[in-house]
Amino acid sequence: MICRNVAVCVACALLLSGFTGCTANRAGWELKKIGEIGDFNWPEAIRVDHEAKRVFVANIETSTKGGWEADGKGFISVLYPDGSVIERKWRSSNADFTFNAPKGMTILNEHLYIADISRLLVCPLDAEKPIRVIDIPGAQWLNDISTDGNDLYVSDTKSAKAYRVDLITGTHNEIKAPEWINGITSHKGHLYCVSIKLHELYELDPSGERDPIPFGLKEYFVGPDGIEVLKDDSFIISDVKGDRLLHVTADRKYVSTLAEVPCPADIAIDPKRNLLYAPSLFENKVTIFKLTSLPNTKPNKPDANSRD
Ligand SMILES: [Ca+2]
Numbered sequence: 070m071i072c073r074n075v076a077v078c079v080a081c082a083l084l085l086s087g088f089t090g091c092t093a094n095r096a097g098w099e100l101k102k103i104g105e106i107g108d109f110n111w112p113e114a115i116r117v118d119h120e121a122k123r124v125f126v127a128n129i130e131t132s133t134k135g136g137w138e139a140d141g142k143g144f145i146s147v148l149y150p151d152g153s154v155i156e157r158k159w160r161s162s163n164a165d166f167t168f169n170a171p172k173g174m175t176i177l178n179e180h181l182y183i184a185d186i187s188r189l190l191v192c193p194l195d196a197e198k199p200i201r202v203i204d205i206p207g208a209q210w211l212n213d214i215s216t217d218g219n220d221l222y223v224s225d226t227k228s229a230k231a232y233r234v235d236l237i238t239g240t241h242n243e244i245k246a247p248e249w250i251n252g253i254t255s256h257k258g259h260l261y262c263v264s265i266k267l268h269e270l271y272e273l274d275p276s277g278e279r280d281p282i283p284f285g286l287k288e289y290f291v292g293p294d295g296i297e298v299l300k301d302d303s304f305i306i307s308d309v310k311g312d313r314l315l316h317v318t319a320d321r322k323y324v325s326t327l328a329e330v331p332c333p334a335d336i337a338i339d340p341k342r343n344l345l346y347a348p349s350l351f352e353n354k355v356t357i358f359k360l361t362s363l364p365n366t367k368p369n370k371p372d373a374n375s376r377d
């Protein structure tokens with residue numbers, strides 16, 4: 070049986086009402102809300118430095134509801150893993166440097182890399198050191214960043230491109246990507262992304278040569294933003310327009326709702342503490358979930374939630 074509409078599927082109706090056993094049994098994972106922090110300003114992305122026990126929150130900061138305006142405003146917050154605030158404005162615009170609309174981030178070699186419209190910001194984790202900029206000529210709406218431990222992968226929403234940035238040479242090459250690409254993530258040599266307007270998930274070719282391969286799951290999403298891969302190679306997707314966090318099994322056949330949360334943008338996972346952070350973009354808050362693996366409940370045959 071094919072579930073084409075989550076809202077009317079019997080199994081999924083149960084999910085929408087409670088997100089308990091049914092959801093967990095389908096996904097093999099469970100999300101339980103354990104905290105909520107407010108007073109952000111358009112928080113678009115979160116990234117965890119799990120070694121240093123710090124959580125970074127990128128705030129677009131806007132007074133005009135403009136997600137892509139070079140308004141000279143924006144800041145990075147730092148939290149403890151439990152959500153208590155270390156510094157609300159750890160990095161913000163000052164006389165030496167201005168943020169505009171900071172979004173996706175990744176951490177590599179003691180630096181926080183931040184997408185900020187057409188600029189890639191290189192922000193030392195040592196806050197005493199200055200921020201520098203990597204130029205990507207032609208970049209328009211840089212949205213998310215991931216790393217494979219060597220290179221950076223950056224999505225450009227308006228250009229329908231991704232870029233692979235070689236940090237040693239400073240050069241970049243283009244990667245074929247879908248229209249309205251948003252979240253991007255690198256995992257075990259593979260590269261994945263979502264398109265917010267095509268509401269589909271894709272596997273990209275890190276070398277940039279082959280066309281994106283769609284998952285074929287667009288009927289399950291309204292407007293996906295963030296994408297993360299779990300240790301069992303399954304996926305968690307934040308649907309910023311659908312107000313949900315969804316799970317996709319590694320075989321790409323099963324989709325389950327794990328939690329409802331308002332307008333979740335670029336989520337982050339702390340694998341060391343089994344936590345998931347979801348920024349509610351338009352509600353200026355961050356929700357913390359406990360992420361629990363439920364062994365021996367992973368689906369092994371098609372059912373009402375299957376596409377087979
Ligand atoms: Ca701004």
Ligand SMILES: [Ca+2]
Pocket residue numbers: 113172173212213251252294295334335
């Ligand atoms: Ca995003």
